[in-house]
Amino acid sequence: EIAKLPKETLALWEKYGADESDDKESFQKSFIRHVTTTLARSIYNIDNFSAYQATAHSVRDRLIKRWNETQQTHTEVDSKRVYYLSLEFLLGRSLDNALLNLGLKDNYGGGIKELGFTMEDVLEQEVDAALGNGGLGRLAACYMDSLATMDYPAWGYGLRYTYGIFQQRLKDGYQIEFPDYWLNFDNPWELPRLDVVVDVQFCGSVNRYTDEEGHERYAWEGGDTLQAIAYDVPIPGYGTKNCINIRLWSSKPKRQFDLTRFNEGQYEQAVYEQMQAENITAVLYPNDNHMVGKELRLKQQYFWVAASLFDIVRRFKKSEKPWSNFPLQVAIQLNDTHPTLAIVELQRILVDLEGIGWDEAWAIVTQTFAFTNHTILPEAMERWPVPMIQYLLPRHMQIIFDINLFFLQKVEKAIPNNRDLLAKLSIIEESTPQFVRMAHLAIVGSHRVNGVAALHSELIKQTIFKDFIQFYGESKFENKTNGITPRRWLHQANPKLSELITETLGSKNWLKNLDLLKGLKSHVNNKDFRKRWVAAKLSNKVRLADYIQKATGVTVNSNALFDVQVKRIHEYKRQFMNILGVIHRYNTLKKMTSEERACVVHRVVIFGGKAAPGYYIAKLVIKLINSVAEVVNNDNSIEDSLKVVFIPDYNVSVAEIIIPASDISQHISTAGTEASGTSNMKFVLNGGLILGTVDGANIEICEEIGDDNIFMFGNLAHQVDDLRHAHR
Ligand code: OX2
Numbered sequence: 095e096i097a098k099l100p101k102e103t104l105a106l107w108e109k110y111g112a113d114e115s116d117d118k119e120s121f122q123k124s125f126i127r128h129v130t131t132t133l134a135r136s137i138y139n140i141d142n143f144s145a146y147q148a149t150a151h152s153v154r155d156r157l158i159k160r161w162n163e164t165q166q167t168h169t170e171v172d173s174k175r176v177y178y179l180s181l182e183f184l185l186g187r188s189l190d191n192a193l194l195n196l197g198l199k200d201n202y203g204g205g206i207k208e209l210g211f212t213m214e215d216v217l218e219q220e221v222d223a224a225l226g227n228g229g230l231g232r233l234a235a236c237y238m239d240s241l242a243t244m245d246y247p248a249w250g251y252g253l254r255y256t257y258g259i260f261q262q263r264l265k266d267g268y269q270i271e272f273p274d275y276w277l278n279f280d281n282p283w284e285l286p287r288l289d290v291v292v293d294v295q296f297c298g299s300v301n302r303y304t305d306e307e308g309h310e311r312y313a314w315e316g317g318d319t320l321q322a323i324a325y326d327v328p329i330p331g332y333g334t335k336n337c338i339n340i341r342l343w344s345s346k347p348k349r350q351f352d353l354t355r356f357n358e359g360q361y362e363q364a365v366y367e368q369m370q371a372e373n374i375t376a377v378l379y380p381n382d383n384h385m386v387g388k389e390l391r392l393k394q395q396y397f398w399v400a401a402s403l404f405d406i407v408r409r410f411k412k413s414e415k416p417w418s419n420f421p422l423q424v425a426i427q428l429n430d431t432h433p434t435l436a437i438v439e440l441q442r443i444l445v446d447l448e449g450i451g452w453d454e455a456w457a458i459v460t461q462t463f464a465f466t467n468h469t470i471l472p473e474a475m476e477r478w479p480v481p482m483i484q485y486l487l488p489r490h491m492q493i494i495f496d497i498n499l500f501f502l503q504k505v506e507k508a509i510p511n512n513r514d515l516l517a518k519l520s521i522i523e524e525s526t527p528q529f530v531r532m533a534h535l536a537i538v539g540s541h542r543v544n545g546v547a548a549l550h551s552e553l554i555k556q557t558i559f560k561d562f563i564q565f566y567g568e569s570k571f572e573n574k575t576n577g578i579t580p581r582r583w584l585h586q587a588n589p590k591l592s593e594l595i596t597e598t599l600g601s602k603n604w605l606k607n608l609d610l611l612k613g614l615k616s617h618v619n620n621k622d623f624r625k626r627w628v629a630a631k632l633s634n635k636v637r638l639a640d641y642i643q644k645a646t647g648v649t650v651n652s653n654a655l656f657d658v659q660v661k662r663i664h665e666y667k668r669q670f671m672n673i674l675g676v677i678h679r680y681n682t683l684k685k686m687t688s689e690e691r692a693c694v695v696h697r698v699v700i701f702g703g704k705a706a707p708g709y710y711i712a713k714l715v716i717k718l719i720n721s722v723a724e725v726v727n728n729d730n731s732i733e734d735s736l737k738v739v740f741i742p743d744y745n746v747s748v749a750e751i752i753i754p755a756s757d758i759s760q761h762i763s764t765a766g767t768e769a770s771g772t773s774n775m776k777f778v779l780n781g782g783l784i785l786g787t788v789d790g791a792n793i794e795i796c797e798e799i800g801d802d803n804i805f806m807f808g809n810l811a812h813q814v815d816d817l818r819h820a821h822r
């Protein structure tokens with residue numbers, strides 16, 4: 095098509111489409127242009143927030159260009175694409191990350207200063223994109239950064255929640271929740287694609303018919319139809335032009351309102367349907383590692399999966415390749431069981447809509463999907479009542495029954511006469527009502543299943559998925575230990591230490607190859623290096639102490655030891671054990687004489703994390719921590735040897751301040767319960783010590799950093815069960 099355009103037209107595109115430069119003057123020009131045109135303001139009417147918006151829009155212009163070029167290149171090259179389906183993307187802020195990844199930070203920093211602002215103030219204006227609960231959602235965000243940086247043709251698919259994870263405030267030591275209306279001001283980091291609209295069907299019924307060739311076919315008919323609208327979030331890689339995409343879907347009604355009702359003057363009823371439709375993507379479920387079987391959540395899952403698969407299939411069909419090529423062009427990774435319905439949806443598309451035979455379709459499906467398991471906690475296992483699926487997705491329920499039947503027939507053939515095994519492996523739990531076990535469906539429909547740390551990947555084979563090994567053998571199950579992006583968690587969060595590392599190693603290559611950090615080893619006895627290392631840590635602690643003062647009103651001494659536990663509040667993560675330890679420490683300090691206390695290292699114990707709004711015990715632990723803090727911090731007799739703070743509203747931006755300032759951090763889950771943990775990696779990367787149990791990725795971290803840098807304690811995973819029984 096391009097070849098057909100007249101030469102003059104092409105020349106115009108080339109002339110005016112050339113990249114805007116990234117130098118200081120070009121930034122200042124684009125900044126002023128955005129203030130006057132995008133924001134409709136003037137030099138007399140611009141505050142820090144407008145300065146942030148103008149800067150963000152200037153960066154956005156550059157991101158969009160890279161995004162366009164990347165997508166065009168991937169289409170031209172016709173590369174296999176990897177799709178990451180995640181109900182959560184805990185992205186945090188974007189401006190600083192984009193400036194650093196695009197290499198714009200210095201020029202933009204200098205440019206903005208001359209315009210009368212400071213980069214620090216401007217960066218502070220951005221609200222977090224907090225479309226996730228904790229580790230699982232942040233992992234998705236880190237993976238997108240790494241996929242972009244490593245030049246993968248990757249896409250993320252998720253939901254554009256109107257409300258992200260709630261904001262946590264404290265009242266009398268108790269957690270209270272406030273809605274996170276993050277889209278209150280415009281969001282420069284998304285590109286609305288009002289033309290990318292997908293119809294999504296719910297309810298209705300299934301009609302069996304015979305097609306022209308005499309084949310028995312099924313049609314899903316009637317019910318309600320909603321629309322999914324795409325919003326694209328560009329994710330720039332570091333030191334590359336590659337800029338990948340997260341496509342987030344927002345729900346809206348197919349028709350604006352019921353005209354008949356409107357004309358009859360029943361205005362509220364007329365817009366009811368619209369409100370129902372918009373509800374689907376209104377709010378992120380605030381539970382971490384805990385399933386709540388609400389119908390709206392199941393609707394979210396299908397809405398998201400249906401829109402994403404439609405989009406993926408549409409892109410594949412443009413290539414006009416045979417269906418057998420689908421798994422060669424498309425890899426879909428399921429982030430936990432939340433998107434498991436995608437397996438059923440693809441089978442439905444292939445069999446019902448494309449007319450492909452069941453077995454051929456199923457081979458395509460299983461070669462396309464792979465599944466990541468993130469937990470072995472029983473309360474987190476997703477199971478949906480059969481009647482609920484039957485009502486919302488009648489055809490999908492039939493397909494699930496068929497998948498199960500054919501699977502169990504294969505099991506019976508391979509391992510005959512073992513009814514007990516069939517019951518254990520079945521996708522259907524034979525209770526009243528029946529339930530669909532989503533993890534079983536995900537395993538049966540995928541060619542690979544992975545755990546997220548070495549221990550966890552072993553444990554899933556011995557516990558929750560044990561029976562599947564009998565049938566599949568071990569090779570379907572593998573380990574992929576979690577990772578984190580060093581761009582955000584060291585380069586961005588800890589500029590002083592990053593600068594020291596870059597100077598010492600002589601280049602920034604470590605930002606793309608973390609193994610290069612081993613090169614620091616030969617400098618450990620260098621006096622100047624050590625001095626600067628300690629100075630970086632101290633300045634991070636001063637920054638955190640300032641933040642603590644502002645957020646809690648408590649003054650802490652930056653020269654004390656900072657002892658940190660920040661993560662979702664959960665019984666298995668054992669914040670309770672930590673606070674009991676603090677009470678013991680306090681009682682011990684109280685019994686000491688002043689002289690004895692003078693020999694004790696002063697300590698600030700820092701907690702942070704949200705409890706799910708319905709998690710009573712977790713909320714009580716927050717209250718306990720605050721009550722202990724109240725007593726300890728107001729007791730002059732211990733002479734500042736101990737302080738306790740609970741930092742409210744722990745999120746990605748707060749993590750970026752806390753993690754680089756930690757001397758020692760606690761990752762003390764009961765062995766076998768924390769699948770991996772990812773904040774443990776972030777603390778270590780910032781030169782902190784770890785106090786941890788023999789659990790999750792702590793074990794592999796220990797192998798890397800050596801046991802001088804990590805204090806491990808407690809029972810091993812295999813001992814825990816015996817202990818539990820012994821204590822009954
Ligand atoms: C979390 C796990 O609890 C955590 O151990 C892990 O590091 C993280 O996922 C990323 O893999 N919801 N959140 C998780 O699992 C589930 C389920």
Ligand code: PLP
Pocket residue numbers: 227228229232660661662744745746749770771772773774776
């Ligand atoms: N919540 C937030 C805001 C985070 O930034 C992280 C990781 O950095 C987590 C939760 C996960 O923490 P953990 O691995 O300790 O559970």
